[in-house]
Amino acid sequence: MNLHSNFDWFLNPDNKLNFGFSIIYHDFFPGKIKGTGQESVIDEYRLPDNFALESAFYFGNDQKITRQVSLKYGFRISIFNNLGPSTLFHYNADYQVSDSTVYVKKGIFHTYWAFEPRVGIIFRLNENSSLKTSYARNVQYIQKAQNSTAGNPLDIWFQANPNIKPQIGDQIAMGYYRNLNNNNFEASLEVYYKWIKNAIDFKDHADLLLNKYLDGELRVGKAYSYGLEFMLKKTKGKFSGWLSYTYSRSMHQIAGINGGKKYPAPYDRPNDLSLVLNYDINSHLSLGMTWVYLTGQPVTFPVSRFEYGGSIIPVYSSRNAYRLPDYHRLDLSLNWKLKQKKGKKFGHSLNFSIYNVYNRKNPWVINFENDPDIPNATYAEKTYLFGILPTVTYNFHF
């Protein structure tokens, strides 16, 4: 349940205030399992709900200092209350449950609060260029229990509590923006650095499903990321598009994972290049091209093996010490705006596209399997999604 109120107050031509509050009541349902049929050994097993109240008050001002300089500043005060009824498990140094506290009554049994400032400055160097710099702190009280590299319906949300402190992220960013060639081109270059306290990750072989001791599966540490983003955009004329390149790194360092050493985050893709081009042949026909390139995703590969219980078991490297092959693909499209009757709102178009024109087999996952035909032999196998894929789409609006 959510109550939110927002106000904008134009104090004067140089000051636009923005403030408001939000109150969110959370009811977390971790999950249940219910057997069906006579032979089922389970009636119903349900983890108890968890409750929380998340409140925030925020205030900000867009202030014009001079013709060249603008300031954007503000703050957010957030409060997070854990509510009963609830059972809080306590863990020892080995993350084993050592005790529990039962909060029988409804009401607040624990509170976190945070002051989250943010400030940004814009310098208009001239009519065509500007410089921006900013700092912001964000505190996150709700995390997603996601152990896979992609989201799925089994993901579980969980809250900060006496065992799990909220994540605190601080980010600084700076950017240079310039319009070129009579505003035919827009260019920008931005750099950022972000560091996170109380970053979380799951221990190796974490048990997430229907686990009432979920806090014991978590490990807490720090994370940081930094990057540089370049963009060049052409917005006018028959020929338009943009080129963007980002160099970025994202690393975690969490006690109990990877021996406490730094490791790349699953989404650490240092090089990210996109080229998007559009050409208007006439008022009805346009061509499009997209080429994307990404450094391969970090993965953990085996470096040796052993035999146990009749099976070959891999022995792995450090977490995310290797990478999948780089990802890239080319898409082409032709958009045909079909005739629209004068005065009618109904409009339609046909789109002919080819996804992944050169049929790049970008690996989605690489698995290592036992060879069923040769004893003791193993091999690597990649699974890739979507080779070359032609599509036809009919769009309409009214």
Add this chain to the structure above:
Amino acid sequence: MVSCTERMDIKLPKGHEKLVVEAYLFPGDSSSQVRVTTSANYFSNEAPVTVADAGVQLNDGQNTWNFHPSAKDTGYYFLTPAEFRATTGKIYHLDIQLARPIGNETHFESETTLPPLRIHIDSLSIQYAPDIEKWVIRIFALDSTGKDFYLFNSRVNGQWITDSIPRKVVRSDEFFDGRYLNGAVVQVLNKDELHPGDHYTLIASNITGEYYHYIIDLQDEVESKNPLFSGPSANVQGNISGGALGFFTAFASTSFKVELLQTKDK
């Protein structure tokens, strides 16, 4: 979703050699055994190198037993039932001394206990499920109140069917503690693994929680990964010291043997 799978060539780095210990203690008529091998490069594609000259010793704080190396199977060390039978509740300490260091270590050790055998099978049923073309084995047994971990294995005509990690079935009684298992599925056999006239044996064991988690984690690592559902690949923690791989465990088993007289379609 459109996807394809194909083999690929990939160059992997070489890992450091590690000792591998697979050790079991039994209370009944089976010989307790220890297998000592070493790890190998991932694509070595050969049977593991065995360690034939290790000193393998067991003690329970009062008595000491020396495992005998097998003359037939190098790397295996045995204690016959006449020499040793594990006892419930005792802590057993395994000691391995090597003639040459592996992983810069020559001495490795581990500990385990024998959990009580609490599962008693009243009956079982075997049905062929034509929709999945599998034999489904169900048990009728009481789960005692209290934390239990189970391991289920199968033999057909004396031959092990569950002879690899993915085939082993381990269960925790978290969702059915103290309940009667009224036809719970404990094994699934392939169509060609069972025929009328065969003698099928289900072996049910009470195992430690640590061994249960070890098998679960091994299964996680030997099965294919799917980015939608799988966690990151990670090494499975055993209970052998000195950076060795593998596990030392003890368990008691009960078996239930039937002759498959005729098939019955589900």
